[in-house]
Amino acid sequence: GDSVTQMEGPVTLSEEAFLTINCTYTATGYPSLFWYVQYPGEGLQLLLKATKADDKGSNKGFEATYRKETTSFHLEKGSVQVSDSAVYFCALRGGNNRLAFGKGNQVVVIP
């Protein structure tokens, strides 16, 4: 079935550092891809999305490009802030229209 794999473990980095969170997927057909963010004590919010190959989603300084050849949708931000500390989830919507989520990555930004 459709699935999403995120890199293992939390990510800890200093303010203004470059952030990358890896995400790869397995799906039949042409899924839509998403990044959701969960701030402490809250539900998830959509951060960005891409619906077809080579699309780039972007929001709040974050970017991710839909790479069909490598089945990836890595999240990047050039200069993180303390306020970016959160859990980030990669997700896909496959042929059954249900969303499959990755396990999430905790990001901690230190001042």
Add this chain to the structure above:
Amino acid sequence: DGGITQSPKYLFRKEGQNVTLSCEQNLNHDAMYWYRQDPGQGLRLIYYSQIVNDFQKGDIAEGYSVSREKKESFPLTVTSAQKNPTAFYLCASSMSLGGLNTGELFFGEGSRLTVL
């Protein structure tokens, strides 16, 4: 303001008791969902509903039940048959199944259930 309201935010339950978590939305969305979140396991789909009076099992429906009598409401009952109910429960909604129009699910702030 439009959104999804979950209650209660924190709930404690003794073993063997059923408990119902409330989820209400005023976004006029057709589809609603319940997810369970456990540390290191991401989100797992419990039940979802595309329309009033209709719902389907997700990946981990055993020990849970739902109803969808009104478009705005999708309560989740955690029954005594659920072997490991302590978790964070998230309700979500979308305009249509899977958020077809915009790709976006809107989430509530969650309910944390602890079984003592």
